[in-house]
Amino acid sequence: MSTVDRLSVLKTYKLFVGGKFPRSESGRVYEVTDAKGAWLANAPLSSRKDARDAVVAARKVFGPWSGATAYNRGQILYRVAEMLEGRREQFAAEVAAADGVSAKKAAARVDAAIDRWVWYAGWSDKVAQVAGAANPVAGPYFNLSTPEPTGVVAVLAPTDSAFLGLVSVIAPAIVTGNTVVVVASERAPLPALSLGEVLATSDLPGGVVNILSGRAAELGPPLAAHQDVNAIDLAGVAGELAVELERAAADNLKRVLRPQPGDTAKGDHWLADPGTERMLSLLETKTVWHPMGV
Amino acid sequence: MRTLRYRIEKVRRFTGVTGRYARRYARLVTMPTTVPAYGDEAARRLASLADVTASDGALRRFLHGLPGVDAVGLDARAATLGTRSIKTSAKAYAIDLAISMVDLTTLEGADTPGKVRALGTKGVRPGDGAPPVAAICVYPDMVATARQAVAGSGVKVASVATAFPAGRAALPVKLADTRDAVAAGADEIDMVIDRGAFLSGRYMEVFEEIRAVKEACARPAGASSSDAAHLKVIFETGELQTYDNVRRASWLAMLAGADFIKTSTGKVAVNATPPVTLLMLEAVRDFHATTGVQVGVKPAGGIRTTKDAVKYLVMVNETLGERWLSADWFRFGASSLLNDLLMQRQKLSTGRYSGPDYVTVD
Amino acid sequence: MAFDYAPAPESRAVVDIAPSYGLFIDGEFQEAADGRVFKTVAPASEEVLSEVAHASEADVDRAVRAARRAFGPWSALPGTERAKYLFRIARIIQERSRELAVLESLDNGKPIRESRDTDLPLTAAHFFYYAGWADKLSHAGFGPNPRPLGVAGQIIPWNFPLMMLAWKIAPALATGNTVVLKPAETTPLSALFFADVCRQAGLPRGVVNILTGDGSTGAALVAHPDVNKVAFTGSTEVGRQIARTVAGTDKRLTLELGGKAANIVFDDAPIDQAVEGVVNGIFFNQGHVCCAGSRLLVQESVADELLDALKRRMATLRVGDPLDKNTDVGAINSAEQLARITALAEAGEAEGAERWAPACDLPSTGYWFAPTLFTGVTQAHRIAREEIFGPVLSVLTFRTPAEAVEKANNTPYGLSAGIWTEKGSRSLWMASKLRAGIVWSNTFNKFDPTSPFGGYKESGYGREGGRHGLEAYLAPAGPQGDRAGTTSPEGDR
Structure with missing residues (x-):
């Protein structure tokens, strides 16, 4: 009896937009x-x-996502980590192929990505206490500054860290209430598209994260020029394209996160402690005054 | 939102008034002419608002439906008006106007007929061509003396009454106190409200008391109602605690027929302040817009300098305008203010600073 | 007889204005390299006040080089020493505030009451506040040893010349940066006087450089390759240009731009204070205020009542001589600005809105515009969408809180907003829904050095004031709070 190798079922990778997979x-x-x-x-x-x-x-x-309670957003981000934990092997394999690293390194990157969701999940109900302020104005006024999400953020994801890099730019944006349109690594989009499947089952409202695969040079310019996008993270682009996108972003005064050296570098750049910079960069400070008097 | 609408609707249903705030029903009860708060026409106009005071509940809903007062904003507006710089000809005008608005007051247990006579003489002829003051303000037992001292001058005699300053006496006693002063020849009665009743929310009680005192201001037999003593209602704003209460008390007193609303007795820690007075001016403005009834305002206590007095006149000017800029509609309840006004007046006419030896010590 | 206030002019004699001024570079007044000058006039009288040097690209380069030379020693000073310089500046401004207030009113046209009671006290307070930060930066939440950026190129507008200077210079110096500042073309004098304050304070040369000039000077400053940080307050259009210019560079950028704030009055508002707030919101500083409450959104049920009260109040505004202590509304800053206000007001009429202004006698010389309101305005009117930057109020109505939020947010701007209601929960709900950097609830146009100021959306990015105001002048913390590198700026916000 001859045994026939089972033919595997291939996956049709799809975009993740508005909670659907078109x-x-x-x-x-x-x-x-x-x-x-x-x-x-x-x-x-x-x-x-x-x-x-x-x-x-x-x-x-x-509106709904930024209006959700911080506790709720924190739990949803944590839920993403839970879902990923169950699919570690799948992502490790995808990352190994995408980043071109050993299985061991790939597993380490997936673990770091899962831990990153956990790190940011905890920030949801703390960031206002760190970035906000009670301001002692010289007058009979109650005065509070609180951070609020900037709005819709276009993200050009890191190209050479297809999963950890991706998570490192999505999570800090959405934890505070922003919603994102992510252009996945052009060369290695599969972990990103798979992440969409995880997000779809993590109680994350549809549309909070939208994942596109394709060419940064094609998708970047319309996003940078889009009048209904409030900020753009250029982590995954460099050189002339980055300058062009920053310039286009000026049209409606988008907040621009410029690419940092290392963002697009190969290696373990994204394993480093992310700090709070990226999260804080996608916040607006709102200051409310109210008189105090009987 | 629902609560608010509900409240307005409730006031409408219970009172027949079509809005919670004066300006709104001013549109329905349009009063073409202005009248003072005494006389038959004023009585008719106040009667047209009888639905507001038809019951304790209606009155309460009305007073609590008045727009709130933001304390910080009110203070800021009064402070800004206080920065007006009144110089030269404007200052001369303001000083004489202020002198003519002074209720020259002595309200001490140690008052003597001699002191009251001296005050009367000074009020009639402050000196150096200054105009006479508006009135001499005394306790009821000094009214007759004051009456003699100002006889024929046009200077009025005002008397505090109703168990001044605490107002802690039974109503019949307060009314007797009032009738006594009127009978002795008082032109004006400065009554105090029952702050205890007001602060505990017994608005109708306060309302009825003011009405009763107003009736007691009438001259005996035969005199027309316009000859009645004019009634100033003192709130003791320093005891009312909030500006919201001051606005409510203002409307309450005006609805009850007050000719003047007055801040203070001068006998407590906090007397007239610019913001409280500004708020009362605003209430008077709104009441006038609603009813056409013109009511006067009298800040009292703590106004000692020309500079302060001018600030008050600026507030009157920029809140109510020219129509209120006379002793008929604005008064200062003060004792030492007159001397400072006279000294400033001397300074303005001679260019020299004056000194206390050049004015009479009361 | 009416109570007419006699003229009460503040004395001009307290301030000596020289017939001409040079550029303040490296601690000295210097002529422009090309000798070019321009005149600054008093907008209330069109009188020429002085002639000032016009800085060209070469002068910008000189100033930036002076600032660069000064940067090393200045940033190396212990924070306590930098603090003391700033405290000195604050105190000298307090001492000389009468002189500076008169100067500001002369050159800008704003009422002396405002320059005396608002601009100058806030200017001194801003220096005093940031002085105290200079030796506490490690505790500010930006890492253990935050580093300055280098040379800051700063461009300020003409509406609050000295106060905007303070908002720019105080945090920059406290954090150890050095400064090249360009005041607005029409209001250069108080910045030039500030140079003298720096002299009296003994500030090391080159730490503050003042370049007078027009837009071309500003453009040269923004484009200068050795500028590390650009801070601009002004129009959204110029802000866009600047953002394009710095694209692709390492320059950090903060922008405080235009606004079209909604001042929202509910039917349970404290009505008299709301009227004051609306008046203060749009007529303060002739409406030359980026955060002015230029759109009044009033709830239908209280609209007539509020408008009557507003008109009554507007009729008491005293328009005239800025130096008269009783003036409420002064002169429009320039002929150009007057033309813009006039054109937009005419557009309002042409588009069918109803125009109203109280009777007021405007002086025959100078640039003047009567306090004006438009009723019957819709969101589609130009006067409801474009920043007028003048004493012109557009009145719109709404029925529900949700509609108020929708209308208030329906603008590309997002600088400020006002809410008037006595209901606390509604006030907080509204405050959370409004997309604006400053929300004044039952108040308006209040400022304080401790209170962050800045916009959402096209009103710019970055905050001035408070702890937040330090961020714009410090290098971003990398991982583990390491701020060593200044060459890898992440995006600004």
Whole structure:
């Protein structure tokens, strides 16, 4: 009796927009390969219109998400970690292929990514106490400054840390109530698209995170110029494109997180302690005055 | 929102008044002309608001439906008006106007007929061509003496009454006190409200008491109602604790027929202040807009300098305007203020600073 | 006889204005390299006050180099020493506040009451506040040893010349940066007088440099390659240009731009104070205020009552000589600004809104615009959308709190907002819904050095004032709070 190797079931990778898994409206896909050039899957090649739809989804849920209690947001981020923990092996395999690292290194990156969700989950109900202030004004007024999310954030995810880098830019944005449109690593989008499947089962309201695969050079400009996007994180772009996007972002005075050296570097840059900088950079400070008198 | 609407609707249903705030029903009860708070026309207009005072509940809902007062904002507005710089010709005008508005007051247990006569003489002729003051303000037992001292001058005699300053006596005693002063020739009665009743929310009791005192101000037999002594109602704002209470007390007194509303007795720690007075001016303005009835305002106690007095006149000018800038509608309850006004007046006319030896010590 | 206030002018004699001023570079007044000058006039009279040097690119370069030379020693000073310089400056400003207030009113056209009671006290307070931070930066929440950025290029507007100078210079110096500051073209004098305050305080040369000039001077400063930090307060349009210019550089940027604030009055508002707040919101400083409450949103049920009261109150505003202590509304800052206000007001009429202004005699010389309100305005009117930056109020109505929020937020700006209600829970609910950096509840146009100020959306990014105001002048903390590198700025906000 001869045994026939079982033919594996391949996954059709799809975008994650508004809590749903659409194909690109353009109908385009592109080939994704591992570091050695072996075919892994086809990924949707998102278009400007996909970016537009993603912004609409992100805007729609901004009110409810930013209005949710910090405790609730914290629990949902923690839930993401819980869901990921159960799929460590799947992500380790995807990361190994995507980042071109050993299984051991890939596992370490997945673990760090899970721990990063936990780290940010805990920040949800603490950031206002760290970034807010009671201001002792010289007059009979009660005066409080509180941080609020900036709004819809376009994120160009790190290119060479397809999962840990991605989590490191999404989590600090959404934990405070922002919603995001993420352009995944062009070269290695599969862990990002898989993350969408995890987010969809983590009680995260649809639209809080929208994940597009495709070309940064194609999706960046419409997002940077989009009048209904409030901030842009350029972690995954460099050189002329970064300058072009920052310039376009000036049109509606988007907050711009410039790429830092290392953001796009290979290696273990994203394993470092993330600090609070990125989270604080996507907050507005609102100061409320009220008189005190009988 | 619902609560608020509910409240307004309730006031409407219970009182027949179509809005919670004067300006709103001013549109329905349009009063073409201005009248003083005494006389038959005023009585008719106040009667048209009888629904507001028809019951304890209606009155309470009305007073609590008045717009709130933000204390910090009121203080700030009064302070800003206090920065007006009144110089030269404007200052001369203001000083003489202020002198003409002084209720020259002595309310001491140690008052003597001699002191009251001296005060009367000074009030009639403050000296150096200064105008006479508005009134001499005394205790009831000094009214006759004061009456003689100012006879024929046009200077009025005002008497405190109703168990001044605490107001702690039975109503019949207060009314007897009032009738006594009126019979002795008082032109004006400065009554105190029962702060205890007001602060405990017994508004109708306060309302009825003011009405009763107003009736007691009438001259005996034959005199027309316009000859009645004019009634100033003292709130003792220093004891009312909140500006909201001051606005409510103002409306309450005006609804009850007060000719003047007055801040203080001068006998407690906190007397007239610019913000309290500004608030009362605003209440008078709104009451006038609603009813066409013009009511006067009298800050009393603690106003000692020309500078202070001018600040009050600025408030009157910029809140109520010219129509209130006479002794008929604004008074200062004060004793030492007159001397400072006279000294400043001398300074203005001679260019020299004056000194206390050049004015009479009371 | 009416109570007419006699003129009560503040004496001009307290301030000596020189016939001409140079650029303040490296501790000395210097002529512009190309000798170019321009005149500054009193907007109330069109009288020429002085002639000041116009800085060109070469002068900008000189000033930046002076600031760079000064940066090393200044940033190396112990915080306590920098603090003492700033305390000195605060005290000297207090001492000379009469002189500076008169100067400010002359050059800007604002009422002396405001320059005396608002601008100058807040200017001194700002220096006093940031002075105290200079030796406490390690405790400010930006890491254990936060580092300054270097040379700050700062550009300020003409509406609060000295106060804006303080908002820029005080935090910059406290954190150890050095400064090249360009005051607005129409109001250079108080900044030039500030140079003299620096002299009296013994501030080391080059720490503060003042360059007078027009937009081209500002553009050169922004573009200078050795500037590490750009701080700008002014129009959104210029802010956009600046953001484009610094794109792709390492320069940090903060922007305080325009606004179109809604001042929202509910039917349970403390009505007399709301009227004062509305008046203060739009007529303070002739409406030349980025956070002015230029849109009045009034609940329908109280609209007539409020408008009557507002008109009555507007009729008592005293418009005229800025130096008269009783003036409430002064002169429009420039002919150019007057033309813009006039054009927008005409657009309001042309688009069908109803215009009202109290009778008031405006002086025959100088630039004047009567306090004006428009009723019957909708969200679609230009006067409800564009920043007028003048004493013009657009009145809109609403029925429900949700509608008020929607209308208030329906603007590309997000600087400030006002709420008037006696109901605490509604006030807080509204405050949380309004997308604006400053929300005044039952008050308006209040400022304090401890209170962060700055906008959402197209009103700019970054905060001035308070602990938050330090951030714009400190290098970002890397992982583990390491702030060693100044070359890797992350995005500003």
